[in-house]
Amino acid sequence: MALGDLGIPQSTTYVLAGGQHTLDHIVSAVVVAAVALGLLLVGVATLLYDVLGDSFLPAMLVVRYVISVLRGLGRPQVANILLISQGLVYFSLLAVLFLTRGATIELAVVAYVCGHFVAAILGLWILWAKAGWRARLSLNRASLQALVFNGAQVSLILILGFLNRKVSSFLVNSQLGTSDVGLFVVAVSTAELVWIFPDAVGAILFPLISSQSDQESNETTPQMTRLTLIVTTAMALCLWLLSRSLIPVVFGAAFADAVRPLEILLPGIVLLSGHKVIWRDMMGRGRPLLSAFSRAMTLVILVSLIYFLAPRMGLAGVAVATTSSYAAGTLVVVVVFTRYTGVSWTSLIVPQISDIKLLAQSVQGFAGVARMRLTRRTAPAN
16 A cells, blocks of 8 residues: 555655645545545455455545644644554454354455445545645645655655665565575564664654754754764664573564574664655755655665575575665765755764764653653552
């Protein structure tokens, strides 16, 4: 679905946060895009799969697009409430159906579909309440064209990113065998836990950059990139220290051989976390294609190195190829970003004392809030 949405969610956040189009035009445009694209995907999927499992695609797209509008409006809390409501409907209905009808895949699909439809209806109600009910009748072609045009650029980047993530498993299967695919998938999925932080930073940074001037963005993005590299380095170090005991406990002793590839992957994962933040900046500036070359080069390097190293080094060679391609891609995107913005590479990646102080203040703030809430819960009632 991340590829099937044609990059319109990211395009919606950019267009809306930038103030280029009115909210009622954006709302009507995303609804038309979601329904039209969803029905098209249902038609295509019906030729290949059971229509029951695909009939929720329009509702799923509506939810994704509504969330992108809310983020563009600077209302991530409302977007999170919408996602939570979707999950609550799904799990509640799933529990009722399983208790009354028994556990079957068909009932799970029904609950899943209902969760999306309820969230879609709730999301449309929220948007139309904000934009005015006239949004249903105010379809603006310029707004729709802007969403599709910017979305097409983002979609190209997403496709290249998808290929970068998935081609490794395909090549491992062809070069080493299916058993090694399982080990590599465990190593990659565990290493990518580090990306929780840069993904969260990117989700906040993208609409912020879209609404800022270039000068403001040139101050915001370097600081967020440095903070991301510091935090992900710490997370990767903790994962490296725990991996030898964590992998066998979580996945079983049979996957102990995934530890070495995981350790080799971690430096590349950290480097690519900076790439993730910079790409969000480029999307916020309306220049997502600036990172296209780095992703294409990453893919070429990855495939070439896997073919060369996998027969000689096994899974460790695949991990080396992956980390090397991530490092090369990050280097390219840093060069492109610094030349486009005039920001120095040192201010982008070299930590500063102020970064450590900011992180320390943030940790202290979170700890203070946690202590206050704990005190309230444990305080005796009057």
